[in-house]
Amino acid sequence: MSTEKMAKRAGTKKTKMNAAMIWGAAIVGVFVLVAVLAPVLAPYDPYKMGIPYIKPSAEHLLGTNDVGQDLLSELIYGTRISLFIGIFTSIIVTVVSLTLSLLSGYYKGAIDKAVTAITNITMGLPDLALTILLIAYLNPGKLSVIISISLTAWTGTARILRSRVLQLCEMPFIKIEQAIGMNDFIIMIKHIVPNLKDIILSRAALSVSAAMMTEAGLSFLGLGDFGAKSWGTILHYAFYQNGVIRNYYWWYLPPILCTSLAVLGFMLLGYYGAQKAKLVKNA
Amino acid sequence: MLKRIIKKSVIAILTIYAIITISFLMVRFMPGDPLMHLVGQDRYYELLQDSPAELERIAQRYGLNDTLWDQYIHYMQSTVTLDFGIAYSNNQPVLDNVLYRAGWTLLLSVPTFIIGGLLGAVLGTIAGWKLGGTFDKVLTPVLLFLNTVPANCIGILFLVVFAFKLGWFPVNGMTSGGLSGLSKTADILWHGALPLTLLILFRTAGNFLLMKSNVSQIRDEEFITTAYSKGLSDNKVLFRHVVKNATLPFVTSLCMQLGGLLSGSMLIEVIFGWKGMGELFYSAVNTRDFPTAQLCFIISAVCIVAGNLLSDILIAAIDPRIKEGKFEY
Numbered sequence: 001m002s003t004e005k006m007a008k009r010a011g012t013k014k015t016k017m018n019a020a021m022i023w024g025a026a027i028v029g030v031f032v033l034v035a036v037l038a039p040v041l042a043p044y045d046p047y048k049m050g051i052p053y054i055k056p057s058a059e060h061l062l063g064t065n066d067v068g069q070d071l072l073s074e075l076i077y078g079t080r081i082s083l084f085i086g087i088f089t090s091i092i093v094t095v096v097s098l099t100l101s102l103l104s105g106y107y108k109g110a111i112d113k114a115v116t117a118i119t120n121i122t123m124g125l126p127d128l129a130l131t132i133l134l135i136a137y138l139n140p141g142k143l144s145v146i147i148s149i150s151l152t153a154w155t156g157t158a159r160i161l162r163s164r165v166l167q168l169c170e171m172p173f174i175k176i177e178q179a180i181g182m183n184d185f186i187i188m189i190k191h192i193v194p195n196l197k198d199i200i201l202s203r204a205a206l207s208v209s210a211a212m213m214t215e216a217g218l219s220f221l222g223l224g225d226f227g228a229k230s231w232g233t234i235l236h237y238a239f240y241q242n243g244v245i246r247n248y249y250w251w252y253l254p255p256i257l258c259t260s261l262a263v264l265g266f267m268l269l270g271y272y273g274a275q276k277a278k279l280v281k282n283a
Numbered sequence: 284m285l286k287r288i289i290k291k292s293v294i295a296i297l298t299i300y301a302i303i304t305i306s307f308l309m310v311r312f313m314p315g316d317p318l319m320h321l322v323g324q325d326r327y328y329e330l331l332q333d334s335p336a337e338l339e340r341i342a343q344r345y346g347l348n349d350t351l352w353d354q355y356i357h358y359m360q361s362t363v364t365l366d367f368g369i370a371y372s373n374n375q376p377v378l379d380n381v382l383y384r385a386g387w388t389l390l391l392s393v394p395t396f397i398i399g400g401l402l403g404a405v406l407g408t409i410a411g412w413k414l415g416g417t418f419d420k421v422l423t424p425v426l427l428f429l430n431t432v433p434a435n436c437i438g439i440l441f442l443v444v445f446a447f448k449l450g451w452f453p454v455n456g457m458t459s460g461g462l463s464g465l466s467k468t469a470d471i472l473w474h475g476a477l478p479l480t481l482l483i484l485f486r487t488a489g490n491f492l493l494m495k496s497n498v499s500q501i502r503d504e505e506f507i508t509t510a511y512s513k514g515l516s517d518n519k520v521l522f523r524h525v526v527k528n529a530t531l532p533f534v535t536s537l538c539m540q541l542g543g544l545l546s547g548s549m550l551i552e553v554i555f556g557w558k559g560m561g562e563l564f565y566s567a568v569n570t571r572d573f574p575t576a577q578l579c580f581i582i583s584a585v586c587i588v589a590g591n592l593l594s595d596i597l598i599a600a601i602d603p604r605i606k607e608g609k610f611e612y
Contacts, residue, residue: 117294124298124591125305126546126583129564133580136568137313137320209431216433217550221565235435239554244439245454247447256436260428267431 024205024268031262035079044070046077046229056250063250065234066241074229075254081230082262085145086212092150093207094200097158102188105165115162119155127152131214135223142225149214157203164199168192198273205270209263216259231255287599295592302584306577307358311351318342320573327571362581368574377574381560381582385545387457388552388559391475392544395482400537402483403490408529410491411498412521423495429488434481438554441477452477455556478555482548486540493536497529531602535594542590546583 034041043061046069054064062071104115134148168174169192177187193200218224219232220239238244238252310320319327322341330338342348349357361367367377406426410419429437446454457474458467501507502525510520540547549561556562560579567575 120294121298121301124295124302124584124588126543126580126587128549129546129580129583132565132568133309133576136571136576137309213431213433217435220433220435220550221553223568232435235439239439244443245447247443249443252439252443256439260432260436263433264428264431267427271427 018272020268020272024265024270024272027261027265028269031079031083031258031265034076035083038076038080042070042073042076044073046070046073053248062254063248065237065251066243071234071251071254074234075231075258078229078231078234078255079258079262081142081225081228082212082215082232082259085142085149085215085230086208086262086266089146089149089153089211089215090204090207092146093154093157093211094204096150097154097161097203098193098196098200100154100158101161101165102192105162106169106184106188106192108166112162115158119158122152123155125152128214128217132218132221132223135218140225142228145215145218145224149211149218153207153210153214157207160199160203161196164196165192168195202270202273205266205273207270209266209270212259212263212266216263231259235259284599288596291592291595295588298588299585302588303359303362303581304355306580307355310573310577311354318347320571321347325570367578370572370575372570372572372575377578380575381563381578384558384560384563385582387557388545388548388561390471391479391482391548391552391557391559394479395486395548396537396540396544399483399486400490400540402487404494404530404533406487407491407494408498408521408526411495411529412502412525414495414499414502419495422491426488426491429484430492434485434550435554437484438478438481438551441481442554445477457557475557478548478551478557481551490533490537494529494533497532498525501525501528531598534601535598538594538597539587539590541593542587545586 049067049069050064052064052066054060056063060070060072062075064070065074100115100119104112130152131148134151135144138144138148174187174191177191215224215230216232216235219230220236222236222240224230224232232255234255235252238248238255243251313320316327318338318341322330322338327338330341347354365378369375370377370380373380406422410416410422413419442454446452453474458470507520507524510524515523545560547561548557548559549565551557552559552561553565560582564576564579567573567579
């Protein structure tokens with residue numbers, strides 16, 4: 001037990017944040033706040049139409065789009081959808097890859113072979129192309145977007161976690177637990193998972209940024225959820241309804257900035273978090 | 284060594300087989316009439332109105348009335364003989380369409396691969412060698428940011444600044460037409476300059492981070508201390524010991540990038556109206572032209588599998604630890 005506690009303590013020491021992570025956390029925090037407080041912050045109903053192409057003014061801080069919807073309100077509500085899809089996808093990705101890596105790393109043998117084979121096949125799939133195919137042919141909606149992105153996004157995390165689980169299983173404190181006949185499930189949850197915490201968190205943050213990036217691309221291509229207005233959707237209309245050509249900067253610039261900033265926020269958390277956990281990005 | 288290569292090749296072939304099967308099942312189990320996916324949405328409704336008999340004939344041709352197993356056999360046969368049918372958009376074989384577009388994509392992705400690989404390696408080595416120095420401190424955040432920002436976002440910014448505002452480059456397309464010889468080449472280069480620059484930037488950013496982390500890790504290894512204590516100069520340590528070792532994982536990841544040559548530039552192609560394979564795939568999905576989309580999908584997948592296989596073989600060929608079977612990746 002004491003070995004494990006030491007390992008645990010070392011783990012908690014490592015999670016102390018560095019400057020880059022604090023920046024990342026601050027950015028993410030602001031966006032989460034905006035998403036939660038959207039109804040309070042948004043000055044207008046994002047779906048209400050009005051006079052089109054108004055330049056930024058006191059009334060419409062970021063102007064209006066081609067059908068006169070207030071862009072600031074669209075942007076604020078868009079935060080909800082972009083974040084929701086990013087975070088939800090990341091949760092699915094993390095849970096799936098954690099489960100698979102625990103199974104394959106702990107039990108080894110046939111399960112490990114099967115999981116590795118599935119991982120290899122999935123890594124051979126062109127991810128963006130598959131996601132687009134699925135979204136195009138599934139019924140449109142947030143859920144299809146989330147499922148389609150998750151389907152190929154879990155492989156990286158699963159690989160890293162698996163090799164870590166394999167390492168952990170060779171350590172004395174796990175061997176001791178097994179020797180005294182502790183339940184496998186309890187060993188995994190109480191002893192292995194806590195030691196994976198740093199990796200899981202940093203990979204989860206990276207997954208959010210990757211999923212948000214994919215979602216931004218998809219909805220920019222007009223393939224996301226039609227009803228929901230994410231940042232990518234705003235950019236889609238700005239691009240295809242000539243907002244870019246006519247240089248209505250208040251239309252295309254804010255969604256670009258928001259997407260980039262949010263992705264950067266999660267990336268900073270994940271990338272520098274991974275460095276803290278002594279995990280090189282492409283390990 | 285040979286055993287390893289054979290094993291990896293078998294796995295690669297099985298993976299491709301699995302991918303082709305997945306793409307078969309996808310058409311059959313998607314919501315909606317599979318016939319609609321196969322002939323394209325517009326064409327489907329058109330035929331449904333005008334000549335249901337023709338539609339029935341197509342269903343016969345694809346064997347949609349047979350059992351799933353017969354359909355599968357038929358599908359596998361036509362895939363192996365590279366018979367992917369006729370595209371309804373221009374009555375050309377789907378394969379010809381896709382291959383023609385693939386050429387245009389390669390025009391962007393091959394220079395990206397080469398220049399991005401070299402730039403990333405050189406810059407990454409410098410930054411990793413002098414970790415925490417000015418060069419590293421300035422370049423890393425910039426390239427990390429580039430590696431982070433969605434391609435379409437920067438793409439649009441480039442379009443606005445360089446094509447609309449400054450007017451240096453064309454807004455859209457690949458050629459002005461009516462040119463030949465050298466002026467045509469120059470024209471294509473001029474049209475491709477913006478998308479190419481962007482793709483190279485992205486690729487450089489990714490490779491830079493990779494090489495930097497390789498170099499900075501090896502720099503701290505014990506054999507580097509040994510090399511220094513032998514009295515080697517900085518440069519000799521760098522080129523003989525650090526770069527040599529850092530290149531191995533870098534080259535294998537370059538091989539994996541080879542797989543993305545055809546599928547990696549879709550968003551950029553769409554934004555700049557570059558009629559490559561990515562753009563073809565996108566418009567095929569939009570018009571519900573499934574055979575075209577499917578072929579693009581399969582070709583991209585085969586490329587990725589081949590790239591992974593190549594990196595596996597290469598790593599076995601150059602890494603003595605694996606060659607002797609002592610070390611499993």
